[in-house]
Amino acid sequence: MTTSPAAIALPPLPRLPTVVPRSGVSSDARRALRQLLGDVDRALATAFRDGVDASALAQRRSESVQRIVVHVWTACLGEVNEAALFAVGGFGRGLLFPHSDVDLLALVEHAEPARLRALEQCFATLWDVGLKVGHAVRDPVQCRALAAQDVSVFTSLLDARRLVGDPVLDDRLRAIVDDPALWPPREYLAARLAERNTRHARYNDTAYNLEPNLKDGPGGLRTLDALRWLGRRVAHANHRGNDLSGMVVEGLLDPAEQIMLEQAERTLWRYRFALHLEAGRAEERLLFDYQRALAVRLGFEDEHEKNLGVEQFMQGYYRAASQVERLGVQIAERFVEMLEPPSEPQPVGDDFVRYGTRLAIRDPDLFVRRPAALVELFILRLGEPGIVGFTADTMRRMHQATALLDNALADDPLALAAFLRLLRLGAPAEEALWRMNRHGLLAAILPAFGKVFGRMQYDLFHVYTVDEHTLRVLHNVARFATPAARQDFPIACEIWPTLEKPELLLLAALFHDIAKGRGGDHSVLGEEDARAFCTRLGLPTEDIEQVTWLVRWHLLMSTTAQRQDITDPEVVQRFAETVGDGARLDLLYLLTIADIIGTSPKLWNAWKDRLLADLYTATRYALRSEEDLPSDAPTRVRECRAQALLLLEAEGIAPAACLRVWTDFPESSFLRHRPEQIAWQTSAIVRAQGATPLVEVHPLSVRGTTELFVYVPDRDGLFAAVTAMLDRLHFSVMEARILNSRNGMALDTFLLLESDSQQPASPTHAEELKQRLHRALAQPAHVHQLTKRNVSRHLKHFQMAPRIAFSAAGDRTRLALVCTDRPGLLAAVAQAMAEAGVRVHDARIATFGERAEDFFLVTDRHDAPLRPVLQERLLHALLQRLRPSA
Structure with a gap:
């Protein structure tokens, strides 16, 4: 897919115009520098396309920009004493991606006006030649005071690198960074972990977002930067060439972990370089706008319809980010442990001990000698009070043993027996499975699970990768065992205690999506x-x-x-x-x-x-074998009428009045509605005393939705008029029952949710619907204009051609519609049906992410099934309104 970096020469460093110190930069020189910077960026983009390593190109861009920055500094300030310019941020680390900010710190002993004017000229010139400069001007005292107040300022100084100016200020800056009184290790670690938690919370605390942030999201490049900062401040692993190697020396990483982190980092660098080029700006989010194009740019190809190139591309990101996130959490725990003096070991069984709140193994070779102990350790953690984790050495040996055993763990009888014991614990096993996954152990026991590690599905329905989704399903299953879930899931919480073997449900949850992406069902x-x-x-x-x-x-x-x-x-x-x-x-x-x-x-x-x-x-x-569900229509009608009548009598409505209304109801009303719905509709009609249009809205019905009932003389286009109003008021239709009474009245029922919240309507919104729809239906029939709303940015990237199928359904025609969801979809479909002369009798609406799957029972205006000519007319009307470009 890529060419070896060694096979292609890096673009040369730029040759700069002759500079006269303190002369400033002329307009001609600025144009030359701007052209030079453009040439460098174009050459780097070409080299990246040809396969040169992204980190080498980011370093070359940093070197090129450094030459320009030094050139402009010299032209504006010359060789000065008591002033120096430092690169900070990514520039300080020697990496600049195509559109990265150029972060600079000017450190000056005395900020006299002439020097400040020269610095302003310097930074303005850098902006003018095309560099996006972020700069600060401080004296050492200010720098120290800000660093003491703000951990992010202090952290930026860890990466500071002098570019030009007085070397004495290099020593002044190092003195600030090396001062043990500023952010001692314990305080620095606590501050960095707090910052990490806050940052991750902005991204739902997971690396598995549909549009992840390469830089600041969990498992992003910021996590790797933070590990290096912690290594240098907490463990004094200050190997500036590669801080991870310094952490290996300090025992915080083993060589295999260093390799994993560096491989993940190279992937993230490559994706970030490509993203900047594709977006044409400093974009750090893998937005849907770019994902397909990036997959093509990086050489990913569709294997089949269930393993698209874009899915492979995103799996590469998720795997890299997940590795970084997992190791980042574990290494942070090692820093915590390093700063906490170990307590006296306490034995826990034959093979384990605990040091305060952390578990450890007695024998360093235990996991290799007896692999089942890998699982037993997680079982032990569940039952041992006060345990928050494992010692650093235990985690390291766990990873080493897992790598050494490879797939053999999946066939080890004792390990499998221990895994089954874990599952038989029921709901508590979910936490252990989650932690086993964090340490890579779950994929070792279930190799098929490793194949869906980081596996995404390119749609808006599945918002997590398959492995993350599976773990969340396990978590949801475990919730049914908790009393707190009873209010939200009463039936599920009643079922859970009756399960004889909850491990069977946990196994089904583990395997239900394990074959995603292979092709086939x-x-x-x-x-x-x-x-x-x-x-x-x-x-x-x-x-x-x-x-x-x-x-x-x-x-x-x-x-x-x-x-x-x-x-x-x-x-x-x-x-x-x-x-x-x-x-x-x-x-x-x-x-x-x-x-x-x-x-x-x-x-x-x-x-x-x-x-x-x-x-x-x-x-x-x-x-229930002893009770058959009543399937004959007369019996079901009698039962529904009897129950509804009891409800109405409780309201004080005379049975005779109810029966008069029901003489006009079609039999299907009692077959398709609950007794509570029949009672509600009947009560409304009785109270209206013949006045129409009758519009009733129940904010929260027995069906878990807002229920709308329309009783009005039937007319063609009524369904289109109602759905147009519902769209205007931002309601989504879940289900519609379009019935007609024997005397020509429409008995239409709509089950609704608010479009934005997907919850039943508030009383205020329900009342607004009732009043506005009543006014609209009281007017003579006319064409209702649909509200025009833009398709969301997300939906634009998931357009599909509509699929429409007709089939016989007794004395009606069934219409199945599968298409891209969008605002106002049902209203547009209803208008197409009205234009074609088609009546709607039933509608079931289902939406799965960006995909709408709607089913209708329809007839012509004489209530007969659609003939081929009318089917063709309706098909044309629907395609005109639903084509993806619309």
Whole structure:
């Protein structure tokens, strides 16, 4: 993919114009310097494209910029005493990427006006020739005072490098940095760790963001810089050529860790150099705007549709950042340990001891001699109170043993037996699995898990890499065991204590996405992996079948609830037949919730909670052998009417009034609505005493949404008018029931969430919807203009051609639409249907990241299925409105 750096010569250092000290820089010389800088940057870009190492090019740019900076300083100030110019930041470390800031510190003993004017001229000239300069002018006293107040100022001085000027000031600056009274090791470490935590919190405390920050995000280049700063200040590992080698000498790193960090750093440098070139500015975020282009620039190619070049490119970043983040956390713990005097060891079993809050191994060769101890150590940590980590030596030996054993750990019977003991602890095992992953042990036991390490999916639905998602699913599963989760997940928390073997659920969570990116159906491939591993664990056949079934069908409950009509007994019956028994249903329900929340926190809402709860309850009913789910329509209608009537009588509404209203209701109202909904609609109609249009809004209905009921004389275009208003008021439609009474009234029900929050509407917003829609429907029918809103920056990068399919559905036509989601999508679809002369009778709306999957039951204006000619007209109208460029 790249050429060896040694095979290509670096661009030469620039030749500068002749300079006369203290003469200033003429306009001609400025133009020459500007041209020279442009030539250097173009040559560096060409060399990068040809495969030269990014770090070598960043060093060459630093050297070139240094020559220009020194040239301008000399032209403006000449050879001066009591003044010097220092490079700080990345420039101080000798690295400048294509659009990096040039950070400078001018240290002066006496800031007389003439010297300050010369410095202003110097910095203005540097800006004029094309350098983005960040500068400060201080005397040594000011410098020391600021460094004492602000750890970031002190840290910047660690990298300070004199470029030109009085050498005496080099000594003055070194005296500030080396002063033991300024930021002693303990204080410096605490300040750096606090800064790290604050910085990481801005990025959701994970390296696995969809648009990660190469520099400041967790596992970014700032983490590596911080390790070097800590090494020099805390451990005095001041090897300026390579501070990591100094940390090896101090025993804070072993050579293998140094190699891993340096390899990760080279990857991050390469990506950062390419990103600056692609963006044309100092961009540090791997935005969707650049990801595909960067993958092409760096030579990544699509392997197949489930392993795109851009996904391989991002996996390279995630793997590098994850290595840096993991080792960064572990090395920081070593610094803490180094500054804490060790306590007396206390024995913990035969093989382990504890030093205060840290566990250690007795025998340095324990992990190699008996690999199962690697797992046992994590089990021990769960049960040993007050433990916060492992000693530095134990962590190092853990990593060395894991590397030495390689894949042999996955086949070690004792290690697998220990892993099974861990899983059988249930919910507490999740924390141990998370920590094992941090130390690289989980991938050693599950090699297939190592393949999805850093594996991203290029869409807006999956916001984490596969490995991070899996760990979050495990965490969500473990939450069901905690009393605090009962308010949010009452059914799940009732199920958890009844599980006889919670380890089966943990295994299913570990394997449900383990085959992502291989090509083919990841559920099928994952089932094979799960079967092989569970067999090696020695699980009974029935347990293996339970785990593999869950892996194979882990998406079944979610897709059934969101894409099918779960009020239809046939849908529930088919789902129940696939599930088979109540124990399997319990496990699938827990896994489904944990999977949805672990995919993206924004995906979970009251609507999906209610959907899954309804499907779970209906399926449990269907699975009871002694009770059949009533599937005949007359029985279901009678039961719904009876329950609704009880609710209405409790409101004080006479049964006769209810029955008069119901004589006009179609049978499908009682088949497709809950008794609570029928009672609410009936009560509204009775109270309206014949007045129309009737618009009722329930801010929080029994379906976990805001429910809208429209009762108005039916007319063509009504669905389009309502959806246009909903779009204008920023509501998302989850489901729509479009029914007609026997006397020509529309009985339309919409289940809604607020578009921004994906939560039910506030009472104020619900009332606004009621009033505005009532006014709109009271007007004569007219074309409702859609609100024009720009497609978000994210969605612009995930455009897809719409896929539209028609199929027979009894006396109606089923329309399936898959396309890119966007603001106002449903309203646009509704207008296309109105223009084509198509009536909507039912709508189910599902959105998965950038992908909308909507299903409609439609007819022509005579309530007949769509003929081919009308299907073609509707297809054309939809494509006109939904094409990606629209």
